[in-house]
Amino acid sequence: MAATAAARIADAPRAVSDVVREDLRPQVGAIDAGAYPAGVLRALGAAGAYDRHVEGGPEGLLGAVDAMAEAGEACLSTAFCMWCQDALVWYLARSGEAGARRHLAAAAAGDSLGGTGLSNPMKALSGIEPLALQGVREGAGYRVRGRLPWVSNLGPRHRFAGIFSLPEGKRAMGLFEAGSEGVSIAANARFVALEGTGTYTVMIRDAYLPDAEVIAHDAGAFVPRIRNGFVLLQTGMGLGLARGAAALMRADAAGRVKAQFLPLGPEAIEARASALRERVAAAARTHEATDRAAFLETLRLRLDVSFLALEAAQSAMLQFGARGYLEGADAFRRLREAQFVAIVTPSVKHITTELARGA
Template sequence: MNAPAENLDGDIGWFSRHAASLDSSANDADAVLGQLASIGLFEIGVPRVLGGSGGTTGDALEAIANVAEHSLTAAFVFWGHRTFIEYLLQTPNEILRESWLPLLLQGRFAGATGLSNAMKFLSGIEALQVSASPRGADWRLNGRLPWVTNLRKAGFIVAAAAARDNKAAPAIVAITNDMSGVTRSEDLNLIALRGGNTAAITIDNAIIGSEQILHENAREFCPLVRPAFLGLQIGLSIGLGRIALRKAREHSHGAHSILLPRVDALSAELEGIAGNIHEGLAGNRFIDEPSALFRIRIRLAEIVQTALGLELDAVGGRAYLHDQSGGFERRWREGAFIPVITPSLTQLQGELARHTACHRQ
């Protein structure tokens, strides 16, 4: 199932060598996309007829997980870019797909998923942050996207949901950095993952035409792409959990060998969940059962925290020594990001609670 990602270790050493820099600074931020593209990662799960290497969404998830073992920053960029590619695969707008897909597969332009707001809107968590008003045959956009990753300054295209004031359904639109009225902020002052080109976008009277509409109805499009949006995102947790457990196992000798049963049990649970995700994505189960994917995301975040705790227990005091921690301090910061990635664990738990309450009525 995950063959396309199995043989990448020999090719992605760059991410291990630059993991600390990508976490703490923006020095290598603009190199990430090209590095990912150079080993064909964006092509995984994209049909060959569209320029990809074939395979499944599950294969793309495993590729993201593989990168996350080396650098969560790089994997986060990978997720955002690959998710926009997924939007292009699902859009009925063939002109938009034909224009942008080759550029994104080659890493010549940055794709960003700005649909976190839309996913929360569909769950009743928050209002849409971008509005659209008719301007002849075009639309005038206004609003703000406060947190988007992979906004490479050299050029980006980002998806956003726009509430239309003519009572039509919200639309999913594609916004580019060179549009008049689109402004990228300076990079957000993050405590980690600083090399991911994460910034805010302000949209002030930007004009788009029909050629920039990914879908006319967000309520139809978002449930269709949500399994890939969340499924690919889960690759971050799987990868970070795997590397933490592997490090814990490596250091569980002597007195620390008492940790091995817990490490083995958690590893088995992690891989079992990964298998369930693959089956659900392949069978399109999560389109009609999004709550199952929500529960998986919540449990994996818990597994990541436990895995990092086991790594800390196994490494001991050396985890606090820069020259002996083996990257633990970076993984600890990366792990702190997993619960707050949109949709956050709190938002997912709230959605599950509402779902349960509705079924009890």
């Protein structure tokens, strides 16, 4: 009887918290040094981290943010990879194309890993830079070429989305596979943080994209339907990092006494994170709105999360002082990670530009 009960417990799916505690935390140092956490990401998928928002309901979207934040408390590299995976699932679940949707189940379960590929298109749609990919209609598909400088959560056979311009002035969105014919990846830079995120330059050399891999033939109409969720999902990274910084400060008992008069302590960080999560919950209830005013509100929320992450990591660094300035120090890692929250698309400068333009 006891053996049967033990077997049932052993076979029970693990929670996200279990994966973070047992699999992720012991590897944080290695991931920061450049190890891609493929096993952790697949385990998070098995724990249900990526399938919560498939149906698009507000509770599911908030659940995906919470799962990402839980990982982000320990490691932003992993939380960022989770966002890449979540965004891919978000596109596939909203696509009206049966061919693309056939990849949804594997992506939502973490069996198939992949990236977003929309950093350049999001900037292009804001007029910040030109669209990097170009395509032409050919038979039952498109012939595509171009170069994406940085796409994350990639590896051989990983899939990622891409938006490409067409001669008639429209844009289409498709699903590409790294390492397939005409689609190559290369590591051309080394970053100060998030080196373990599977970030590559993608070269697409006249690759053929069949209609079965098209997410949207009209990306101009599709993007407004996904952009609020795309940005809201990112808040999990910043909320998790802020809470992780607060936890780091709390665990440093001696340092906390000496730093008690710093302007931002762990209690204030946690209170702001809680208030921001409530705003995420409210925004999730209206994520389907396609008007610009709603998108600007989403961007304001994302901006506030970015600033909290920066301030929380800075506070942790100030508390640890010289101890945080040593190579391998967690306080310095969190500071480097927080800066990424502020520069990943849409970055703080991107968001502030959009807000300045107004509705």
